[in-house]
Amino acid sequence: MRILVSNDDGIMAPGIQALALALATEHEVTVVAPDRERSATGHALTLHKPLRVEKVSLGGSIKAAYAVNGTPSDCVKIANGPLMPEGIDAVFSGINRGPNLGTDVIYSGTVSAALEGTILGIPSVALSLASFSDLGYEKAAAFALELARKLSDPAHKLPAKVLLNVNYPAIEAEDVVGVRITRQGERRYGESFEIRTDPRGKTYYWLAGEVIEAEEAPDTDVTAIRDNYISVTPIHYDMTYHPLRQELEGWDILPRPAGKTLL
Amino acid sequence: MRILVSNDDGIMAPGIQALALALATEHEVTVVAPDRERSATGHALTLHKPLRVEKVSLGGSIKAAYAVNGTPSDCVKIANGPLMPEGIDAVFSGINRGPNLGTDVIYSGTVSAALEGTILGIPSVALSLASFSDLGYEKAAAFALELARKLSDPAHKLPAKVLLNVNYPAIEAEDVVGVRITRQGERRYGESFEIRTDPRGKTYYWLAGEVIEAEEAPDTDVTAIRDNYISVTPIHYDMTYHPLRQELEGWDILPRPAGKTLL
Numbered sequence: 258m259r260i261l262v263s264n265d266d267g268i269m270a271p272g273i274q275a276l277a278l279a280l281a282t283e284h285e286v287t288v289v290a291p292d293r294e295r296s297a298t299g300h301a302l303t304l305h306k307p308l309r310v311e312k313v314s315l316g317g318s319i320k321a322a323y324a325v326n327g328t329p330s331d332c333v334k335i336a337n338g339p340l341m342p343e344g345i346d347a348v349f350s351g352i353n354r355g356p357n358l359g360t361d362v363i364y365s366g367t368v369s370a371a372l373e374g375t376i377l378g379i380p381s382v383a384l385s386l387a388s389f390s391d392l393g394y395e396k397a398a399a400f401a402l403e404l405a406r407k408l409s410d411p412a413h414k415l416p417a418k419v420l421l422n423v424n425y426p427a428i429e430a431e432d433v434v435g436v437r438i439t440r441q442g443e444r445r446y447g448e449s450f451e452i453r454t455d456p457r458g459k460t461y462y463w464l465a466g467e468v469i470e471a472e473e474a475p476d477t478d479v480t481a482i483r484d485n486y487i488s489v490t491p492i493h494y495d496m497t498y499h500p501l502r503q504e505l506e507g508w509d510i511l512p513r514p515a516g517k518t519l520l
Numbered sequence: 521m522r523i524l525v526s527n528d529d530g531i532m533a534p535g536i537q538a539l540a541l542a543l544a545t546e547h548e549v550t551v552v553a554p555d556r557e558r559s560a561t562g563h564a565l566t567l568h569k570p571l572r573v574e575k576v577s578l579g580g581s582i583k584a585a586y587a588v589n590g591t592p593s594d595c596v597k598i599a600n601g602p603l604m605p606e607g608i609d610a611v612f613s614g615i616n617r618g619p620n621l622g623t624d625v626i627y628s629g630t631v632s633a634a635l636e637g638t639i640l641g642i643p644s645v646a647l648s649l650a651s652f653s654d655l656g657y658e659k660a661a662a663f664a665l666e667l668a669r670k671l672s673d674p675a676h677k678l679p680a681k682v683l684l685n686v687n688y689p690a691i692e693a694e695d696v697v698g699v700r701i702t703r704q705g706e707r708r709y710g711e712s713f714e715i716r717t718d719p720r721g722k723t724y725y726w727l728a729g730e731v732i733e734a735e736e737a738p739d740t741d742v743t744a745i746r747d748n749y750i751s752v753t754p755i756h757y758d759m760t761y762h763p764l765r766q767e768l769e770g771w772d773i774l775p776r777p778a779g780k781t782l783l
Contacts, residue, residue, distance in 0.1 A: 339713050
């Protein structure tokens, strides 16, 4: 396959290098990634300034690598146009330094790159190492290569609009129990702002907060990682909450009086 | 209700002023919004620099207004902490200049502010005027006030994790046919990058692209706006695509050989 590799930790991060090198052993890999860290950027786009592209060298049998002064979504869009005119068979985003579990998914630049691939109609995978240490990228990259083998088999097509969000547990390889197909869990943060005073006497605020260790259902991504499983969650970008549609009809919002305008 | 009003067009945009003034006629309204335009920021957070808050005056019977040098998500988080310690009963985000239909939702800063409210457990609404002209904010704001009346009635509780994404058609008030409860449509862009040369002879890229007028199902947000309806789409942030879970089990990704490690 012709694979695009991107991420949100930046092109020099160890996770993207491990991922690209592993995939390049069996596929044609092009790397297009932000020139610096773009964590927690969500699904942002750069509309109001020009994008610059710089060719870099990552070694191995990687076909080409480009650093872009933009977001993960920018990288996938620009790869799909000028940088990979021959087309893209799959997008792999990661390997992120740190988990993307539960509500993390909403903020995640790693997931947003894969989401962008999905919107463009390309089978896409987001990969994260569930730890902020740098240990374990090689094992997670080997798993990515397994997934690429599956995806290159026509029997394993992803439906339109759907991507795979993979989290790999940061533990010794022999302790990984297996793969669990999961759903998105909760994983909320207990947030607070630290209120400080700058050297000129003015107030500033800094976001702090830690994960709340809440009860999680057994089939979520959060629980899978806790249980030493690799979690694979199919996610899609149709966010419609269908169960409420009928109830909302009953709210009778702003019924139109006969022969009158609404408001 | 104690209502937080935010947006992604910035605190000086006409849409947020119309919204805040309309809601303040019946509710206690505090505005916390970015100090400048933050469109297409997705669900970004500011983690690596301090946030500054400046008190501004918006007139009417608005209780207080604050400009923040951050994203829409930052604004809702900081409102929920230091700026509105008495608590928030509802978040209204908008009124955005331009539609947030179909896949727009993924990139939308307007929706992200409402999403942040939902994650914090607060009933939330995102509002957009489906036009890039400034005409029609007052009518859309009057509709927001109608929705606030509904939400303040205990009979109309939004489920956890669910927000309302409202698009208002930019047409004469007497031409608005009514309210349609919708699902998220497609609305994709035909994207391209313009490749240009800067005054120093270096290449740069600029994202261009227009909406592809594709076939849309009759019950989507896109179709509702085309048919001159106000669209109300319930959306949630659990992006799990459940139909694929069972099929993925059958992929048999990386079965563990007895007594061996996985990779």
